Amino acid sequence: MSNIQAMIENQLTKLESSEYYQKLKALPSTQRWIVIGGIFIMSQILVFGLLYLLFGKIVVIGFFASIVAGLATGVGALPALFFKEISDKLFSSLLGGAAGVMLAATTFSLLVPGIDAGNQLWPGKGFLVVAAGMAFGAVFLHLADQRLPHLHFDSVPDASHESLQKIWLFIVAITIHNFPEGMSVGVSFGSGDMKNGIVLAIAIGLQNIPEGLAVALPLVGLGYNKWKAVGIATLTGLVEPVGGLLGISMVTVFTPILPIAMGFAAGAMLFVISEEIIPETHSKGRSRLATFSLILGFIIMMSLDNMLS
Numbered sequence: 001m002s003n004i005q006a007m008i009e010n011q012l013t014k015l016e017s018s019e020y021y022q023k024l025k026a027l028p029s030t031q032r033w034i035v036i037g038g039i040f041i042m043s044q045i046l047v048f049g050l051l052y053l054l055f056g057k058i059v060v061i062g063f064f065a066s067i068v069a070g071l072a073t074g075v076g077a078l079p080a081l082f083f084k085e086i087s088d089k090l091f092s093s094l095l096g097g098a099a100g101v102m103l104a105a106t107t108f109s110l111l112v113p114g115i116d117a118g119n120q121l122w123p124g125k126g127f128l129v130v131a132a133g134m135a136f137g138a139v140f141l142h143l144a145d146q147r148l149p150h151l152h153f154d155s156v157p158d159a160s161h162e163s164l165q166k167i168w169l170f171i172v173a174i175t176i177h178n179f180p181e182g183m184s185v186g187v188s189f190g191s192g193d194m195k196n197g198i199v200l201a202i203a204i205g206l207q208n209i210p211e212g213l214a215v216a217l218p219l220v221g222l223g224y225n226k227w228k229a230v231g232i233a234t235l236t237g238l239v240e241p242v243g244g245l246l247g248i249s250m251v252t253v254f255t256p257i258l259p260i261a262m263g264f265a266a267g268a269m270l271f272v273i274s275e276e277i278i279p280e281t282h283s284k285g286r287s288r289l290a291t292f293s294l295i296l297g298f299i300i301m302m303s304l305d306n307m308l309s
Helices: 002-016 018-026 029-055 057-081 088-121 126-147 164-188 193-220 226-237 238-252 254-283 287-308
Strands: none
Touching: 018 029, 018 287, 029 238, 057 164, 057 193, 057 226, 057 238, 088 126, 088 193, 088 254, 088 287, 126 164, 126 238, 126 254, 164 193, 164 226, 164 238, 164 254, 193 226, 193 287, 238 254, 254 287
């Protein structure tokens, strides 16, 4: 883990010492942001243009939705610019609501349409195909948890007395789990159902908000520059577009794997909810409040799904 941390810090140092970075930094503030904005816009036009030419409109929309959902991690990290910590009561409530949102999205935007798609391909056996995909998704996350060094939510230390290495272990965990979440958004859009894709992207975005806060606050507490902490939190969410692009490309090119892919995404998300989020909401004596927050999050997401139907 120390090697991973050292590698990231080394790459950041190289970037800051590069000739192009120094020239950009020397520009007046307004001009610098115009250049950065121009580079970003041009890169996005290139990426989205290629996706549109290769796969069509639905892939472009799905990829954009996964980017927005990933950026929600950075939005959630913004309070770290003003606070070094928040109350356990508030954080447990946010995570409980996020768990409810994810449960509803998994049910209504992945499992139900996945079974329907499976029944169209294999009449009467759709639920078996989706169940197999769920098992595969859960086992995949289990193996990733075992083989990659990380910490769980309920092991996140107070920055005031724990080492930076443990914080980075937690950051790795968040990054690992964001990949299948992005993939679930892509798979949902790849099914051709725009409504399900939008609902799932909203759900993942809402769930990413407390995750971003959980990443940024400990880094600020350890003395990191506040904007750098927000930037690192944002980067953990930007693996989601990668997963989203993979998911939407697979089910667009290979339609028969759609039910399995939906089951895989659902199983991975349920694993994260049960293994990471719910235990954290019950770890600091706020279980009843977190339970009601979970129910409220589920109702809100269920209502949104119904309104968009």
